[in-house]
Amino acid sequence: MTRKLFLFIALFSAISLQARPRIDRTEPLCWWTEMNCPLTLLLHGEDLADAQVTIQQLNKGKIVKGMCTGLQVTGQHNAESPNYLFVDLAVNEPGTYRITLKKGKYTSKVDYTIHTRREGSRERQGFTSADMIYLIMSDRFVDGDENNNTLPNMAEPANKENVHGRFGGDIQGVINSLDHIFDLGATAIWATPFLEDNEAAWSYHGYACSDYYHIDPRFGSNELYCEMVEKAHEKGIKIIMDMVPNHCGGTHWWMKDLPYHNWINQFEEFTNTHNVFSANYDTNASEYDRQLSNRGWFDRPMPDMNLENPDLLQYFKQWAIWWVEYANLDGLRVDTYPYIEMVPASEWIKAIMDEYPNFNIVGECWTRPAPAVAYWQSGVKNYNGFDSHLKTVMDFPVEEAIRQALENDGHGWGNGLTRVYDAMAMDYLYADVNNIMIMLGNHDMDRIADVVKDGDLRRVKLATTLLATMRGIPQVFYGDEYGMKSSDRSLGHSTLRMPLPLGESVTAEMQDMYDYHRHLFQWRKGEPVIHTGKTMHFMTRDNTYAFFRYNDNEAVFVFANASEDSRTIPTANYAEILSKYNPVGVDVITGNTYDLSQKDIAIEPLSSIVVKLQK
Numbered sequence: 069m070t071r072k073l074f075l076f077i078a079l080f081s082a083i084s085l086q087a088r089p090r091i092d093r094t095e096p097l098c099w100w101t102e103m104n105c106p107l108t109l110l111l112h113g114e115d116l117a118d119a120q121v122t123i124q125q126l127n128k129g130k131i132v133k134g135m136c137t138g139l140q141v142t143g144q145h146n147a148e149s150p151n152y153l154f155v156d157l158a159v160n161e162p163g164t165y166r167i168t169l170k171k172g173k174y175t176s177k178v179d180y181t182i183h184t185r186r187e188g189s190r191e192r193q194g195f196t197s198a199d200m201i202y203l204i205m206s207d208r209f210v211d212g213d214e215n216n217n218t219l220p221n222m223a224e225p226a227n228k229e230n231v232h233g234r235f236g237g238d239i240q241g242v243i244n245s246l247d248h249i250f251d252l253g254a255t256a257i258w259a260t261p262f263l264e265d266n267e268a269a270w271s272y273h274g275y276a277c278s279d280y281y282h283i284d285p286r287f288g289s290n291e292l293y294c295e296m297v298e299k300a301h302e303k304g305i306k307i308i309m310d311m312v313p314n315h316c317g318g319t320h321w322w323m324k325d326l327p328y329h330n331w332i333n334q335f336e337e338f339t340n341t342h343n344v345f346s347a348n349y350d351t352n353a354s355e356y357d358r359q360l361s362n363r364g365w366f367d368r369p370m371p372d373m374n375l376e377n378p379d380l381l382q383y384f385k386q387w388a389i390w391w392v393e394y395a396n397l398d399g400l401r402v403d404t405y406p407y408i409e410m411v412p413a414s415e416w417i418k419a420i421m422d423e424y425p426n427f428n429i430v431g432e433c434w435t436r437p438a439p440a441v442a443y444w445q446s447g448v449k450n451y452n453g454f455d456s457h458l459k460t461v462m463d464f465p466v467e468e469a470i471r472q473a474l475e476n477d478g479h480g481w482g483n484g485l486t487r488v489y490d491a492m493a494m495d496y497l498y499a500d501v502n503n504i505m506i507m508l509g510n511h512d513m514d515r516i517a518d519v520v521k522d523g524d525l526r527r528v529k530l531a532t533t534l535l536a537t538m539r540g541i542p543q544v545f546y547g548d549e550y551g552m553k554s555s556d557r558s559l560g561h562s563t564l565r566m567p568l569p570l571g572e573s574v575t576a577e578m579q580d581m582y583d584y585h586r587h588l589f590q591w592r593k594g595e596p597v598i599h600t601g602k603t604m605h606f607m608t609r610d611n612t613y614a615f616f617r618y619n620d621n622e623a624v625f626v627f628a629n630a631s632e633d634s635r636t637i638p639t640a641n642y643a644e645i646l647s648k649y650n651p652v653g654v655d656v657i658t659g660n661t662y663d664l665s666q667k668d669i670a671i672e673p674l675s676s677i678v679v680k681l682q683k
Contacts, residue, residue, distance in 0.1 A: 089169045089176040090114040093321070095383070096390045097281050100185040101162050104423045105389050108382050109155045111169070112322070113176065116153040117146040119169035123157075126164045126179065139165045139182060147327035147379070154379055185393070192392075194428030194459075195256045195306050195399045197502040198599040200536075200589050201543040202254035204242060205511050205565040206262055206287060207272035209546055212240030216286050223268040223319070226286070231555070231562045234272040239288035239296050245568070246303055252549055252582070253589025256306035258401050260511060262287045266319045267369050273511075273565075274310075275403060276317030276369050280387050290394075297395050306398035308430075309391055313384045313416065314407045315370035323371065331380055333363035333372040340364050341372070345406040345435045349443050349452065362409045375412035385419040392424060402458075405431035405444065410454065417457040430460035430505050430541075434512075438465045438494035447499030460503045463540060466491045467507050470534060474520045474527045477611075478630055484611035485630050488534070492605055492615075495539070502600055504540040508532070508548065515545070515564050517553045525551045525577065526674040529584050530628050533657070533676040536588040537617060537626045539603050549585040550578040584657075588678075591656050597622050604645050610635060612671075616645050621683055623649050624656075625664065628676040637669040649681040656680055 092113040099107050121141050125132040138161030145154050153169070162184045169176045195201065211217070217226035217236035227233040239262065249257060261274035264284040270276075274284070283293050297307045316323070316332075326332065341364030347357040365372045375381050391397060400420070405413065417429060433444040442448050445461045469491035478484025495501045508516040508531050520527035528551050535542045546568055554564040569578060592598055597619050605615035611631040617624045623645070629635045639646070642664070651664040655677045662669060662679050671677065 088114075088174040089116050089119050089171050091116070091169060091176045091178045094167075094178050094180065095281055096386050098181045098183060098394075099157075099159060099390075100183045100189075100393055101159055102185045102190075103159065103389070103393075104190075105385055105419055106382075107157045107159055107386065108379075109157060109167075109180075110327075110379075110383055111153045111155060111178075112151055112325070112327075114151055115171065116169060116176075117150040119153055119171050119176075121153075121155055122168045122170070124166045124168070126166055131166065136165065137161070138163050139180070148329060149325055149327050151325055152327040186396070189393060189396075190424060191426060192396075192398065192424055193426050194424070195308060195541065196428065196599070197539070197541050198593075198596075199255040199306065199541060200253055200592065201256045201258050201308065201505070201541060202249050202252065203507075203510055203543055203545045204257060204259040205237070205546065206239075206242075206260045206274055207237045208235050208565040208567055209237040209259075210241030210245050210568055210570070211236035212238050212242070212244045213288070216288065219285055222284070222286055223266050224271045231559055232270060232272075234286065235567060236286075237567065238286065239283070239292045243296050243299055246300060246305065250303045250305060252544075252586050253591075253593060254544065255304060255593065256308055256398065257300060258308040258310060258399075258543070261310045261312060262293060265317055267317055270369075275312055276315070276319070277312060278317045278319045279321065280316075281390070294395050297397065301396070307395070308399035308401050309395070309397050310401045310403060311388060311391075312403040313373060313375065313388075313413070314404045315366050315372050318369040318371060320371075327379065328377055330374050330377050333365070333374045338365065338368060341366060341407055343407075345433070346440060348406060348410050349440075349450070349454070351451075362407060366404060366407065372407075375409045375416065381412045381416060384416055388416070388420050389423050392420070392427070399427065400429045402429060402431045405433050405456075405458070406435065410456075414454070414456050421457055421459075428459050428503070430462060431456065431458040433458075433461050434464055436465050436468060438491070438497050441465060442494075442497035442499075445499050445503070448497070459500070460505055460541065463504045463506045465494065466538070467509070470508060470531050471516065471519050473611075474531055474630060476521055477632060479611075481609075485613035485628060486607070486609065486611075488613050489605060489607050492538075492603070495603070501539045501603075502541075505543050506535060506538055506540040507543040507545070508535055509545050510543070511545065511565055512561060514557060515552060515554055516548055517551045518557060518564070523553065524674065525581055527630070528581065530630060530674060530676050532585060532588060533626065533628060533678060534613075536592050537598060537624060537678055538615075539601075539617070542589075542592075544585070544589075549582045550574065551581040552578075587657065595624065597624055606638075606641055608638065614638075614642070616642070618645065618649075623681040625653070625679040625681060626676065627671060627679075629671045629673060632673050634673055635671050636667075637664075637671060639664050639667055639669065649683055651681070653679040653681040 090113040140158045143156035264279040265271045266278040347353040469487040601617040
């Protein structure tokens with residue numbers, strides 16, 4: 069064989085091999101008719117760039133002859149990597165379709181399903197101030213199926229002896245606990261991410277996603293997740309999915325072959341975000357700080373996603389909408405919201421809300437003071453015209469005020485429950501005070517029983533009274549209903565994320581705390597005045613706090629005494645609102661009757677009352 073002939077054959081073979089397309093992934097996994105969001109498929113495999121795309125309809129596995137009108141290609145484009153192809157589709161009819169990619173004489177095929185959208189899907193009602201949200205740490209909550217704790221194809225095995233490792237909590241554990249959650253008075257569940265996180269260590273928290281479309285098999289399956297949603301709905305419990313568009317995990321499948329260099333934010337060397345959220349709205353901020361805040365990585369195993377890439381933004385729009393539609397969700401919680409590039413992040417939220425106008429999404433905007441939080445709530449008239457489209461934000465300023473008020477004896481000017489009064493005085497900043505998530509703690513901070521003075525559960529009960537009666541959407545962190553404390557705070561947050569006490573491990577003291585939570589939150593379910601009523605509060609300097617939740621027909625009077633001494637309620641101070649209601653009412657906590665026209669009503673130390681009043 070001559071040298072020229074050999075080179076020709078080698079070149080021809082190389083070109084032939086390069087032109088042989090292979091589809092390994094198709095995302096989203098399926099779609100529906102009558103959706104507002106346009107559909108763009110991400111196809112990944114090998115040598116997909118510039119492939120010719122055709123679609124044929126299938127009927128019982130056989131190709132239907134003639135032009136396919138149910139699913140049509142309207143456009144396509146390559147990525148920088150030759151192993152991706154983005155295909156724009158017009159969705160007209162439900163059915164199963166065969167998508168064929170052709171390059172030269174070679175083809176690759178994948179079947180794709182378009183479903184009929186479920187009736188009433190667009191009008192689904194998200195969580196509201198009538199709900200109480202129960203926060204679960206997915207791997208730590210309850211282990212309902214020990215058979216999936218350690219799996220051969222997943223990097224990290226279960227190890228309950230390692231406080232930073234996987235414990236085996238799963239979806240079946242949530243299903244098994246629905247009666248407990250319902251009995252507590254919760255009407256919604258927010259679980260930390262169930263999606264696959266295949267890091268070799270610390271994967272239990274789930275915030276380093278390695279596959280956006282599949283449940284981690286150590287938690288269960290996509291089908292079991294849908295079963296959990298269905299069973300929760302049967303009990304009147306909503307499901308809120310925790311989503312993380314700011315970063316993926318370092319083991320995500322696309323990290324081996326990024327579609328674009330700017331699919332993630334990249335630096336010459338590892339660069340952390342410096343967590344300066346204020347750079348987003350600070351008129352004095354440098355562009356350096358803005359860029360580092362939004363583009364720096366959250367942590368080494370968490371590559372920072374660049375939502376300014378239009379293909380990634382579309383991918384994330386479809387991802388969120390897919391899970392809502394597929395699993396029949398009632399809400400989303402967005403992790404680390406201010407870290408994301410703010411303009412595309414708002415476009416992402418808007419796309420979801422355009423699809424589901426009555427839906428609700430809460431953003432984790434962990435910052436203080438109140439103006440810095442209010443900036444992120446949709447409807448606030450920001451100086452720069454920015455609107456996040458987030459209906460709900462988390463009220464970290466009030467959370468901080470309650471915890472600081474109860475961590476000591478409250479002595480000193482501006483301490484104690486005066487802090488809560490001052491925090492609530494910032495309500496004028498928000499577009500909708502009923503769409504604020506209020507909490508005493510979550511999975512990223514010490515438990516409320518850890519921080520109150522002396523670990524005194526009377527103080528935890530007092531805080532719970534405030535949580536159940538203030539404006540907004542209350543969120544309870546699992547285990548707080550038992551007054552649960554961290555096992556060893558010196559080891560970090562992993563030790564506050566321990567399993568829910570079950571059976572004989574529930575002591576009499578814990579049961580008493582549970583009963584207190586249950587009584588208040590079951591009562592709260594049926595109180596529209598708490599859900600949507602206005603607030604009027606009164607300042608004192610004796611470590612007490614008094615406020616009314618009221619509407620035209622009824623009111624609820626709340627008096628909290630965080631002092632270690634008995635206090636007398638200054639009822640004469642409340643004449644402007646008490647005069648509108650019958651001053652005699654029943655304390656919903658104890659059942660005792662109070663006449664608020666009297667001047668000598670004493671309240672025990674570290675206690676509270678909640679008195680229902682009528683016209």
